[in-house]
Amino acid sequence: MPRTRARSTTKPPPRAEQNANQLLAALPPKDYARLRSELATVPMKQKQILWEPNRPIEAVYFPINAVASILALFDGGSVEVGTIGNEGLVGLPVFLGAITSTGRAMVQVAGEGERLDIAVFRREAHREGRLRQLLERYTQALVTQVSQSTACNRAHSVEQRLARWLLIVRDRVRRNEYLLTHEFLGQMLGVRRATVSETAAALQRVKLISYRRGVITIRNGPGLERAACECYEIVRQEFERLLGTQSG
């Protein structure tokens, strides 16, 4: 069932403009033209679920200024395993021939994204061309991110991981200030809310960040990078190498 869901705004000028999804922006005009009318610019609200474990994925999303998370589940809980912003796409399982995923995809930081029905996406992604090449490389980049997070969860302190996480999100929203509660952060990092509060307080004390009721502000980016583990830099460089993107 292609050609679904009408666009909720009229299409903006296509290409690499400031606030566009980078995968879409990198497409040759001809390829983009085929997609254009099928894309729907939609709001992505915080905590919105993009797909649930083992349920059919209905659409893929190219975030513009929103950030989404892929979560892995266990017992009652969940932990974030991957973070997706305007450098990428929420929906790789579809690209890789799956209909469902064992994880959950959820919007982390509100914003907008381009929604694309999976039927169209499949058709375009299987065509030999730039989109496919980009998706392959993006897959490799995301695998790197997830892999590094596996090691990171094993090896690094909450303080390092929190710092890393704040930077990852910053790179994706391209702002130093965004909305996130400690509770939410705890769920992402897989730690108690109380641990986040203590750790965030420590980062605030040394003026790397500041925050008030759900608003996090990065005060000293380079300092925060020093407080983070090398996982941040390793993954950032790999994204850059693979995609020429500024996001880590």
Place this chain on the structure above:
Amino acid sequence: MPRTRARSTTKPPPRAEQNANQLLAALPPKDYARLRSELATVPMKQKQILWEPNRPIEAVYFPINAVASILALFDGGSVEVGTIGNEGLVGLPVFLGAITSTGRAMVQVAGEGERLDIAVFRREAHREGRLRQLLERYTQALVTQVSQSTACNRAHSVEQRLARWLLIVRDRVRRNEYLLTHEFLGQMLGVRRATVSETAAALQRVKLISYRRGVITIRNGPGLERAACECYEIVRQEFERLLGTQSG
């Protein structure tokens, strides 16, 4: 530079035979025929490095009865993020358009594998066909494994993770006994050797496993599955669903 490296044994009868790599076994005869003469059956020795971080990957390996690991690095150490046996392929980064990877690939359990030069692999993998479809699905399966490991490392005890790991390897070597020292296990799980010894002793006490100087034997598979976290079962099912494979 296709058509490199001579085969070190003469090719065995192609298809789905007992001890073949399952990806290769699933290829239609025509596709397999094109690969056949390029595959070299090679020994894979324990601790052999298949690729190093940020160095060109030279060949991909389809394990037959060996098991390999993908490791993510940090500071001085490393942790396993993915385990690959005869259900898969060591070399997905190449499939995904990368020349290098940030991780390391190492042989875990000795055995044999089919080695394929990357030039040939790239050519075949980019052809529209069964191989490509299999590789896409295998990529999705491996992403699931890595993702679940991220959560697992955050949420589960060493005892649960050790049990899970032993089962994962068992499924891939398709034997209940294999060679692994506590030291090695510790490196895979990202814990101290001493912790492995204590944990393994606990599993031995309740007769789920037994071991002596580097040889691990699973005595009670179903019991060990109960001792493992659900991560094992979640991933196993996903492999089966995506690939119809018996490996978790």
Place this chain on the structure above:
DNA sequence: GGAACTCGGTACGCTAGCGTACCGAAGGGA
């Protein structure tokens, strides 16, 4: 203006796993 809720600060006792270190037993090589 007050009630109800959300968010963050903080505290207390607990424990899994760490770093380190030492020892004996098994196995391999000459």
Place this chain on the structure above:
DNA sequence: TCCCTTCGGTACGCTAGCGTACCGAGTTCC
């Protein structure tokens, strides 16, 4: 046969982060 190396058992003190819980301040809604 003996030596040397590898492997596993065990112990001690340490600490990061957990579970739980309570409190006050900011927000939102009526």
